[in-house]
Amino acid sequence: MSRTVRQWSKAYILDQGNLPLSKCSGDWTKSRLNDEDLKEELLTHLQSLGKYITATAVVDYLARPDRWMENCGFRWTTAKNGQYVDGHERSDVVNYRQNKFLPAWYLVDPNTRKWSSVDVSKLEEGQSTTERRTVVWFHDESTFYAHDRRQKRWVHKDEKSTPLPKGEGLSLMVADFVSADYGWLRSHDGKESARILFRAGKARDGYFTNDEIIQHAKKAMTILEKDYPDEDHIFVFDNATTHLKRADDALSARQMPKTCKNWG
Numbered sequence: 001m002s003r004t005v006r007q008w009s010k011a012y013i014l015d016q017g018n019l020p021l022s023k024c025s026g027d028w029t030k031s032r033l034n035d036e037d038l039k040e041e042l043l044t045h046l047q048s049l050g051k052y053i054t055a056t057a058v059v060d061y062l063a064r065p066d067r068w069m070e071n072c073g074f075r076w077t078t079a080k081n082g083q084y085v086d087g088h089e090r091s092d093v094v095n096y097r098q099n100k101f102l103p104a105w106y107l108v109d110p111n112t113r114k115w116s117s118v119d120v121s122k123l124e125e126g127q128s129t130t131e132r133r134t135v136v137w138f139h140d141e142s143t144f145y146a147h148d149r150r151q152k153r154w155v156h157k158d159e160k161s162t163p164l165p166k167g168e169g170l171s172l173m174v175a176d177f178v179s180a181d182y183g184w185l186r187s188h189d190g191k192e193s194a195r196i197l198f199r200a201g202k203a204r205d206g207y208f209t210n211d212e213i214i215q216h217a218k219k220a221m222t223i224l225e226k227d228y229p230d231e232d233h234i235f236v237f238d239n240a241t242t243h244l245k246r247a248d249d250a251l252s253a254r255q256m257p258k259t260c261k262n263w264g
Contacts, residue, residue, distance in 0.1 A: 042072060052153050073157040108134055108234060113181055134232045137177040137185060137220065139213075143200075146170045173198040173208060177220050177235065185220055188227045194220040210245035213237065 011018045046053050046069075055069060087093055111134040114124040146169025176195040177185040185194035196216055199205045217235055224233050237243050246252060 039072065046072075046154075052150060054154070069154055074154040075157070077152065077155055108136065111232070112136060115180060132231065133181075134234060135179050135181045135228070136234050136236060137179045139175065139216075139235060139237045140178055141173060141175045143171050143173045145172075170204075171200050173200060175208075175216060182228075185223060187223050192223050194223060208242050210243060213243050 008020050042058060046057060049057050058069065111132075113133055113135075114127060116122045116124050147165045147167065148169075149164075174195065174197060176193075179185070186192065194216070196219070198208055198212065200207055220235070221233075
């Protein structure tokens, strides 16, 4: 067989129109999905699995489930979102990053632990294990909504759209501190955690502001002072507007009267 393949290859190099033709009839290339019994069996099986079906659901039936599902009229799709612009290249953002954040980071970096790229549980060779280290803790927030759901799934071409609940629903924000050295901030006995759950809303926990950021930092500092006193610690927050605070005597539209008044 290998000798034949070499002959075909040489012939094709000399003449790209010289292709070996199959002497078999074309029936062997017929798709199995043209078999109505098999197609009906597969569709019945997929419908029995509910709304969220995956390609692995048909591995017991077919050798290439992704191709067969496409032939059955399914398409792996997701909801389309609008364009998001993060603003990382704005001139003021670049100036802050280059002239403030990075110089400050370079001052801290020599005292932080460097982890091996081969085994992340071990320090890079040559690092001292006795000197006082600096641990950088990153503030992390994630918000989840009651109507969150998976958007990407196999959708049959004949499936009708189902109305979804309006809006995102009630939210739950999870905030915590994480570091490369210890992971999520916890006490050594595991009984205390820096994680907080915040239910935003007027009739719930209110709204997350600089006051909550300060309280969260104090909670984390209590754990660090008790269980991690032999290291220096730095908290890093992102530049979200909810993390900032005006001076107490600063002008604010929120504090201005909504109606006209004679101040004379």
